Amino acid sequence: MGLNRSLRFAFNISKSWIQIYKTYSTCPKFPGAKTTFTNQLQFTETSSYAPIPIFRILGPKGELLNSSDEPKLSEEILLKMYKDMTVLNVMDKILYESQRQGRISFYMTSYGEEATHIGSAAALDLDDLVYGQYREAGVLMYRGFTLQQFVDQCYGNIDDKGRGRQMPVHYGSKDLNYVTISSPLGTQLPQAVGSAYALKDTNRVVICYFGEGSASEGDAHAAFNFSATLGCPVIFFCRNNGYAISTPVEEQYRGDGIAGKGPSYGINTLRVDGNDVLAVYEATKLAKDFASKEKKPVLIEALTYRVGDHSTSDDSSSYRPKEEVSDWLNNDYPTKKFRHYLESRGLWNEEHEEQLLAQANKGILAALSNGEKKKKPKWTEMYEDVYKFMPLHIKKQQDAMKDHLKKYGKYYPIDSF
Amino acid sequence: MVSKSGRTLLNLASLNRVISKRAFSNSKTLAAKQMTVRDALNSALDEEMTRDEKVFILGEEVAQYDGAYKVTRGLWKKYGDKRVIDTPITEMGFAGIATGAAMAGLRPVCEFMTFNFAMQAIDQIINSAAKTFYMSAGRVNVPIVFRGPNGAAAGVAAQHSQCYGAWYAHCPGLKVVSPYNSEDAKGLLKSAIRDPDPVVCLENEILYGVQYPMSDEALSSDFLLPIGKAKIERPGKHITLVAHSKAVETCLDAAKELAGKGIEAEVINLRSLRPIDIDTITKSVVKTNHLVSVEQGWPTCGIGAEILARLMESEVFYHLDQPAVRITGADVPMPYTQSLEVAALPRPADVVDAVKRLLKVK
Known part of the structure; x- marks a missing residue:
């Protein structure tokens, strides 16, 4: 009986195959094939496709290259963008010094990449979810993270929402929809896709920042592929700043950069001048509208240059010439370019600049001195958050500590907690 | 990353x-x-x-x-x-x-x-x-x-x-x-x-x-150390301290302090974790009748857990005068706070305390 049945099954299959072959045509029938047959045997090379061009609005001096490209942004927004870029520079300078003085253990500056942060942040809504890599402080600043909050995190004091558990610059803010930075590289990429999948039924999108170095991690491949196949409203925003610590892009990849990978994954892709804040804004706006409406991913590659060291643990002079850095600083620096543009529109001048710098300096130094004076997170907190519900063995430790402090509290700097 | x-x-x-x-x-x-x-x-x-x-x-x-x-x-x-x-x-x-x-x-x-x-x-x-x-x-x-x-x-x-x-x-x-x-x-x-x-x-x-x-x-360019062989960093007769990597230093510091109290601790530097040199540990414990393992890793299923289990399964168990003790890193994700970071890792004082408890010395 069983044998008969399986024979009949096999017969049915072969019959349906015959029907398929009857509809023979020159179009390939291979599953997923979207092409034609050819009798020419030849390589498809990187050069078989034109490289994706770099979208820009401003020239190297900050001049509007095409008058029709004038951004439709209010003066208020334009000025907020510029101010945040500038304040970010000032904050970096002071917190970097703070690390050098041994007040904090680690810091990362954003010099040269301000436009990628602010341009993209300005194009998003506050309820869009941000996954950063680690060098995206400007995005958080644009969203409203205060100088005091930055300092509190770096100092790990009582007002640090991370309860002093993360290294400096590993910011996070639930209120501002900014996922806390995770140290291991590239983990944010598939996670962002998962979050975007979860948000498919809303109008929100997820933006995920990453460097050209982390695009080499296997996570990046998984993220790109899943975002396309699952139709996730996520914007992959690559800050291609030329170096992964010391590894230059020439050693990081071949082919047409990070943007070149997008189309092969079925992802709509943009390449933009990452030193042109207006171009970054326009690209991210287009990406957001598309991702939100179509429920599909977008890849943006912003080309920029890391003017600062990778982090306070790095000395970039050992792997790149100083002249290269000063060339970018002097001839294509995002903040300077944008300032020139605003001045040309009569929105900014030297007096405004001086006021802003003085105000920023004062604000950060005040935040710093406040932050240093604040108490440390309450000692009871060190037993919390390993598990959602505190297990008995941890509870016992916490109770033992409480008892201990009841007796011997005076020998501890209890007042500093 | x-x-x-x-x-x-x-x-x-x-x-x-x-x-x-x-x-x-x-x-x-x-x-x-x-x-x-x-x-x-x-x-x-x-x-x-x-x-x-x-x-x-x-x-x-x-x-x-x-x-x-x-x-x-x-x-x-x-x-x-x-x-x-x-x-x-x-x-x-x-x-x-x-x-x-x-x-x-x-x-x-x-x-x-x-x-x-x-x-x-x-x-x-x-x-x-x-x-x-x-x-x-x-x-x-x-x-x-x-x-x-x-x-x-x-x-x-x-x-x-x-x-x-x-x-x-x-x-x-x-x-x-x-x-x-x-x-x-x-x-x-x-x-x-x-x-x-x-x-x-x-x-x-x-x-x-x-x-x-x-x-x-x-x-010398011919210098090789055999994989799977531990080294006795400091000989002693009262208690065995076994550790690897930086915890060896913790043990040596503790042993120095204990020596001042008349306790001679034998410090074993494991060098290899797999294969683990259980023979050297065995010989030492047969001599000292006491064991403390020290490591910076977490306690659960750790190196110390393995050593203690192996001894438990062997004749050495009968040579122990007291239950063997593990000193490990705290069973928590590593705190960022400097003072807690220090407290989350074994310190010489932790080893000294454990030894004194085992040997019933004040």
Whole structure:
């Protein structure tokens, strides 16, 4: 009986195959094939496709290259963008010094990449979810993270929402929809896709920042592929700043950069001048509208240059010439370019600049001195958050500590907690 | 990766802090040449590359940048692009490439910037490197070394400060070494490179900059330390302290303090975590009748747990006058806070307290 049945099954299959072959045509029938047959045997090379061009609005001096490209942004927004870029520079300078003085253990500056942060942040809504890599402080600043909050995190004091558990610059803010930075590289990429999948039924999108170095991690491949196949409203925003610590892009990849990978994954892709804040804004706006409406991913590659060291643990002079850095600083620096543009529109001048710098300096130094004076997170907190519900063995430790402090509290700097 | 996020969490500042702190050592060659662990590893790599053309190094920043922790300093200049290879940032990628190169007969030394980032590559290490010899019925061996800093660093929080000793020691097919001082580092790494099987070499970031004496023998290019053999760092008769990596220093400091109270602790430096030298521990415990294991890793399923279980299963159990005790890292993700970080790791005082409790000494 069983044998008969399986024979009949096999017969049915072969019959349906015959029907398929009857509809023979020159179009390939291979599953997923979207092409034609050819009798020419030849390589498809990187050069078989034109490289994706770099979208820009401003020239190297900050001049509007095409008058029709004038951004439709209010003066208020334009000025907020510029101010945040500038304040970010000032904050970096002071917190970097703070690390050098041994007040904090680690810091990362954003010099040269301000436009990628602010341009993209300005194009998003506050309820869009941000996954950063680690060098995206400007995005958080644009969203409203205060100088005091930055300092509190770096100092790990009582007002640090991370309860002093993360290294400096590993910011996070639930209120501002900014996922806390995770140290291991590239983990944010598939996670962002998962979050975007979860948000498919809303109008929100997820933006995920990453460097050209982390695009080499296997996570990046998984993220790109899943975002396309699952139709996730996520914007992959690559800050291609030329170096992964010391590894230059020439050693990081071949082919047409990070943007070149997008189309092969079925992802709509943009390449933009990452030193042109207006171009970054326009690209991210287009990406957001598309991702939100179509429920599909977008890849943006912003080309920029890391003017600062990778982090306070790095000395970039050992792997790149100083002249290269000063060339970018002097001839294509995002903040300077944008300032020139605003001045040309009569929105900014030297007096405004001086006021802003003085105000920023004062604000950060005040935040710093406040932050240093604040108490440390309450000692009871060190037993919390390993598990959602505190297990008995941890509870016992916490109770033992409480008892201990009841007796011997005076020998501890209890007042500093 | 932080560094890698910060991916770099190369906390050089904290390294500098420890460089000046000379660790206690009771090596018999006190007048011998001093060498940092970093230089000892560097000379091991250099000598083995000179000796065998099949040996090459790959990893992130290992060439032009001399390695994130400068362990490969000067090797790129000396051996060139062919044998010191900077890779794109893909642990699973370059660990896989190194494993394949080893299958094809080369002897790769695969550097992870830290073992925290090797989590990306653990499938290659466990499922491919460790098991291929067995799965190929002995036809394909994988003579590879996975090396890099392991264990608690300083000021880099939960994702960058943890010991992987127990993780790798768990897996059959792997050998795992965990050097403490400069002699260990050189002798074990050289043996690892020459070994026909995959070896995980767990170095300690904090110890890289610390100087230790090197005997004339250790300075020789023929110096090898056998994998699977522990070393008695300090002989004693009252209690056995067994540890690996930086915890050896903790034990030696504790032993020094205990000596002042008339307690002679025998300190065993495990050197290898797999195979683990249970014979040396056994002989010591038969003599001292007391055991404390000390490690920076977590307690559950840890190296100490393994040692205690092995002794429990053997005749040595009857030689113990008191239950053996584990001193481990605290069972929590590593705190960022400096004072808690110190408290989360075994300190000499913890060892002294445990010993006094076991020996019922006030």
